[in-house]
Amino acid sequence: MRSVWSETVSPPSFPRLEKDVSVDVAVIGGGMAGVLCAALLRERGLECxxxxxxxxxxxITANTTAVLSVQTETLNAERIRKQGFEAAKLLLDAERDAIGRFRAHAEKIPCELTVLPALTYSLCDAEKMKAEVNALRxxxxxxxxTTDTPLPFPVAGAAQMPGTAQFHPLKFLYGMTNGLQIYEQTKVLRLDGTTAVTERARVNAKKIVVATHFPFINRHGLYFLKMYQKRSFVIACKGAKPLGCTIMDEAEDGVYLRSAGEFLLIGGGDRRPGKKGCGFDVPREFRQRYYPQAKEVRAWGNQDCVTLDDLPYIGPYRSGGKDVFVMTGFGGCGMTGSMIGASVLADELTGQKNRxxxxxxxxxxxxxxxxxxNGGEAVKDLLALRRPRCSHMGCALRWNPEEKSWDCPCHGSRFRANGRIIDNPATRGIQTKR
Ligand SMILES: Cc1cc2nc3c(=O)[nH]c(=O)nc-3n(C[C@H](O)[C@H](O)[C@H](O)COP(=O)(O)OP(=O)(O)OC[C@H]3O[C@@H](n4cnc5c(N)ncnc54)[C@H](O)[C@@H]3O)c2cc1C
Incomplete structure (x- = not known):
């Protein structure tokens, strides 16, 4: 099940790494996070x-919905309450700055970037949305x-945010690869200090950035303990009017929507991979109820890493480390998150202070x-007696009949029916027999 993005642009291709090279920075992972980080480091004169x-x-980048918003899962009013005004202000400013950088790059990269407002609505709690507007202000x-939205049903209230945007993520990403030294089909197996060891050759670097979505080294950082993955389900429909804004329900089990050319994208049904419930039923029921004239033409699932305080992990891979860095845990906001991460690491790696x-x-x-x-969730499935087991840490996998995959409820690795790996943190396939 492919997204609407991969079908509407041809990918560039890059060579495999065949012989040893030396660079200033090796960036591991060629998604939005890795490519933006390499591009910003190159702008600072580093060889990557x-x-x-x-x-x-x-x-994951191929299956995003590519909204450049300032709204994370945690409403700003709640973030101010839990993490303080300073933290909320830093995050919001970083998000707005990231959107500005996307807009500046998009002037040179045709990627359908459109500036349009973002709406977060509540079906039943106007006061909550008024509080969110006050927090944002x-x-x-x-x-x-506002209560005036393009949705075909009334809402109790919505916070309308100006200056946000949407774009075609792959057209943008491919544009950003221009001039970068990239090796495809080049999996990093391990790090020896700051040397990245791949199947055929080694990359000797002064610094390493791990941008592999879920960090692939277990030994340091305890990411498997302080992060989990959340899977979400998107359908693309034809025959609905363009929205003119991007939309998100503030409720935990709510949907999110954007238009993309002739398509209306409806996402929702979030759950941890390997857990029961939700899935495609949620966006499908929403379409049937509110857009019966629109026809579903595509459907896909995708997942992102979620941290325990809803802020990404960007910085040294382990406490006190000076050579290996990470960017992960974008919690469904990894377009802006990748740009924020790339800016923070570009500063750190060039000795500049970042706020x-x-x-x-x-x-x-x-x-x-x-x-x-989070640890308890993992232990349950680590002790379960089911087979097959995940190649990451040995948790019992669950069969996902909708997507025909074996999914790990602990850390979110996924495998095809034949055992081939789809999603990390696992780095190798599994033995399956159904
Ligand atoms: C349904 C859904 C909708 C979303 N919508 C939005 C949105 O509207 N706005 C927004 O801001 N964010 C959104 N996100 C989040 C966003 O899509 C992700 O956070 C972002 O794409 C993650 O990018 P990445 O570069 O970290 O990961 P990836 O794109 O997965 O890139 C990581 C790369 O690392 C490579 N890799 C892994 N291991 C190795 C290794 N050992 N050696 C070499 N390479 C390796 C992988 O092959 C992969 O290409 C959404 C997420 C989901 C699930």
């Missing part, structure tokens, strides 16, 4: 190599409260309760 296991843009964004470095530090303290809860 991007090492991609498969094809550039073939991972206190943080410096000129948000407004957000501390906020996104992967070694920041986590509250014990969410850590225990």
């Amino acid at each position: 190599a991007v090492l991609e296991a498969d094809r550039v843009g073939g991972g 206190s943080l410096g964004l000129d948000a407004t409260f 957000c470095a501390k906020l996104f530090d992967p070694s920041r303290r986590m509250k014990p309760l969410p850590l225990l809860r």
Whole structure:
């Protein structure tokens, strides 16, 4: 099940790494995060190599919905309450700055970038949305409260945010590869210090950036403990009027929508991979109820890494480390997140101070309760007796009949029916017998 993006643009191709090379920075992973990081480092005069296991843009980035918004899953009013005004302001400013950078690059890259407002609505709680508008305004964004939306049903209220955008992620990504030293079909097997070891050759680097979606080295950083994955389900329909904005329901089990040319994209049904419930039924029922005239023409699932405080992990891979860096945990906002991550790491790797470095530090303290809860989820499936087992940490996998895959409820790795790997953190396939 492919997204509408891969069908509407031809990918560039890059050679495999066949012999050893030396560079300033080896960036591992050729998704939005890795490519933007390499591009920004190159702008600062550093020589980078991007090492991609498969094809550039073939991972999570290929199946995104590519909205450039300032709205994460946590409403700003809640973030101010939980993490303080300073943290919320830093994040919002970083998101707005990231959107500005996308817009500047898009002037040279035809990628259908359109500036249009973003709406976050509530079906039943007008006060909540008024509080969100007040929070956004206190943080410096000129948000407004409205009940007037292009949705075919009434809402209690919505926060309307100006200056946000949507684009074609692969057209943009491929444009950004221009001038970069990229190796495809070049999987990094391990790191020896700052040397990336691949199947055929080695990349000797002064610094390493791991941008592999879920970090692939388990030994450091405890990412398998302080992160999980969330899978979401998107349908593309034809025959609905363009929305003129991007839309998100604030409810945890709500949908999100955007138009893309002739398509209306409806996403939702979020769940941890390997868990029961939700899935494609949610966007499909929404379409049937509110857009009965529109015809579903495509459907796909995709997943992103979620951190325990809904802020990404960007910075040294492990506490005190100075040579290996990571960007991950974008929580469904990894377009803007990738640009923010690339800017933060471009500063860190060139010895400049970045205002957000501390906020996104992967070694920041986590509250014990969410850590225990997340660990507990994994332990349940680690102790379960089912087969097959995940090649990452041995958790019991569950069959996903909708997508015909074996999914890991602990950390989100996924495998085809024949055992071939689809999604990391697992790095190799499994033995299956059904
Ligand atoms: C349904 C859905 C909708 C979304 N919509 C939005 C949205 O509207 N706006 C938004 O901002 N964000 C959105 N996101 C989030 C966003 O799509 C992701 O956060 C982002 O694409 C992640 O990019 P990435 O570069 O980190 O990962 P990827 O694109 O997966 O790139 C990682 C790359 O690393 C490679 N790799 C892995 N291991 C190795 C290795 N050992 N050696 C070499 N290469 C390796 C992989 O092959 C892959 O190409 C959405 C996410 C989902 C699930």
